[in-house]
Amino acid sequence: MDHFLYKNGTLHAEDVPLPDIAAQVGTPFYVYSTATLERHYQLFTEALSPLPHLVCFAIKSLSNIAVLKVLGDLGAGMDVVSGGEYRRAKAAGVPGSRIVFSGVGKTREEMRLALEGGVRQFNVESEPELRALSEVAASMGATAPIALRINPDVDAKTHEKIATGKKDNKFGIPIDRARAVYAEAARLPGIDVVGIDVHIGSQLTALEPFELAFTKVAELTETLRGDGHNIRRLDLGGGLGIPYTRSNEAPPLPLDYGAMIKRTVGHLGCEIEIEPGRLISGNAGLLVSSVIYVKQGEGRDFLIVDAAMNDLARPSMYGAHHDIVPVVEPAPATAAQEFDVVGPVCETGDTFARHRPLTPLSEGDLVAFRSAGAYGAVMASEYNTRPLIPEVLVKGDQFAVIRARPSFDEILNRDTIPTWM
Numbered sequence: 001m002d003h004f005l006y007k008n009g010t011l012h013a014e015d016v017p018l019p020d021i022a023a024q025v026g027t028p029f030y031v032y033s034t035a036t037l038e039r040h041y042q043l044f045t046e047a048l049s050p051l052p053h054l055v056c057f058a059i060k061s062l063s064n065i066a067v068l069k070v071l072g073d074l075g076a077g078m079d080v081v082s083g084g085e086y087r088r089a090k091a092a093g094v095p096g097s098r099i100v101f102s103g104v105g106k107t108r109e110e111m112r113l114a115l116e117g118g119v120r121q122f123n124v125e126s127e128p129e130l131r132a133l134s135e136v137a138a139s140m141g142a143t144a145p146i147a148l149r150i151n152p153d154v155d156a157k158t159h160e161k162i163a164t165g166k167k168d169n170k171f172g173i174p175i176d177r178a179r180a181v182y183a184e185a186a187r188l189p190g191i192d193v194v195g196i197d198v199h200i201g202s203q204l205t206a207l208e209p210f211e212l213a214f215t216k217v218a219e220l221t222e223t224l225r226g227d228g229h230n231i232r233r234l235d236l237g238g239g240l241g242i243p244y245t246r247s248n249e250a251p252p253l254p255l256d257y258g259a260m261i262k263r264t265v266g267h268l269g270c271e272i273e274i275e276p277g278r279l280i281s282g283n284a285g286l287l288v289s290s291v292i293y294v295k296q297g298e299g300r301d302f303l304i305v306d307a308a309m310n311d312l313a314r315p316s317m318y319g320a321h322h323d324i325v326p327v328v329e330p331a332p333a334t335a336a337q338e339f340d341v342v343g344p345v346c347e348t349g350d351t352f353a354r355h356r357p358l359t360p361l362s363e364g365d366l367v368a369f370r371s372a373g374a375y376g377a378v379m380a381s382e383y384n385t386r387p388l389i390p391e392v393l394v395k396g397d398q399f400a401v402i403r404a405r406p407s408f409d410e411i412l413n414r415d416t417i418p419t420w421m
């Protein structure tokens with residue numbers, strides 16, 4: 001459920017009509033709903049209660065500092081995968097004690113940054129990383145709290161580019177090697193073993209793969225405790241999927257996910273961490289664009305819009321589906337017409353949808369891409385020298401630009417011509 005509804009025939013973000021935002025900031029732009037972000041966060045904490053837990057928002061899905069502050073102010077933790085994201089979490093006022101540092105290739109500089117600024121735990125993904133962290137922490141006279149990311153060899157049954165829990169993926173330490181690596185971790189200076197971490201993929205639409213993985217984590221917890229490790233925290237990752245279409249079957253609800261967590265690991269007395277990204281941010285955002293041209297092609301009509309693959313990469317990158325809706329509500333019995341919805345970028349891959357039934361649209365009409373909050377703005381580029389589009393945050397009847405569109409001067413001035421020319 002979200003807060004983007006038609007009111008009096010116009011699509012609103014909470015209580016703000018989208019044409020009002022378009023008139024002020026121009027199209028295309030991203031718009032996020034505070035109420036939706038808050039509600040999704042709360043669904044997770046309610047689902048995990050009364051277990052001791054921390055919901056760590058996966059910043060990589062939507063990293064605007066204003067959005068992080070909405071969640072951080074509610075008490076959310078943050079899952080970061082780079083020094084840049086760590087800095088964003090801090091800039092949003094989130095204390096280090098609520099920041100989990102994940103990622104397969106942390107550099108020594110990033111480790112130092114987090115150890116200096118405070119960190120809840122590092123999720124360590126390999127032996128070389130473990131040894132590097134030990135060296136860095138020991139050289140600073142610090143202790144790094146760690147969980148080892150275990151690869152449980154579970155098929156997440158999701159898109160191959162976002163499956164991470166099979167043994168041929170680059171992520172984590174194979175579960176068969178876990179005991180040996182934990183033993184090494186316990187001997188290393190500057191390392192404090194606090195728990196186990198697992199994250200098997202993104203946009204999962206069934207609970208079974210999670211349940212298989214968490215059951216393995218529970219068994220491993222007992223084994224490692226038997227080996228003398230004080231396992232007190234389980235980080236179960238993110239990955240719960242969202243509905244991208246109205247028609248497809250609904251993914252599991254956070255409440256059912258929470259019940260499954262209690263069933264699989266609830267008896268262990270561990271503090272539970274989860275790292276949802278998409279489920280918090282995905283349906284909390286729209287991409288709003290306007291129609292530039294309607295072009296008649298051979299056997300198909302093209303809707304050429306002012307947003308493109310550089311603004312929203314998911315369709316060209318993963319073949320992902322986004323519902324596209326007109327901002328002005330069509331009259332009830334309006335017949336649909338099929339369009340290929342495309343952007344202006346010079347690549348055939350710049351296609352948002354093929355043969356998509358839409359009500360008739362003409363030049364200047366506004367359309368909204370739904371479920372664009374996650375992995376939208378964060379993956380944008382300036383390909384074709386198209387400026388990064390603005391991000392807008394709505395709360396009730398208020399809205400604010402939370403990242404402005406750069407000017408062309410700003411973009412051009414980033415390049416420098418060598419003095420020898």
Ligand SMILES: *Cc1c(COP(=O)(O)O)cnc(C)c1O
Binds near residue numbers: 058061202275277278
């Ligand atoms: C991407 C990622 C997440 C978030 O995944 P979602 O599918 O957006 O919930 C959480 N943890 C880690 C380690 C990730 O890489």
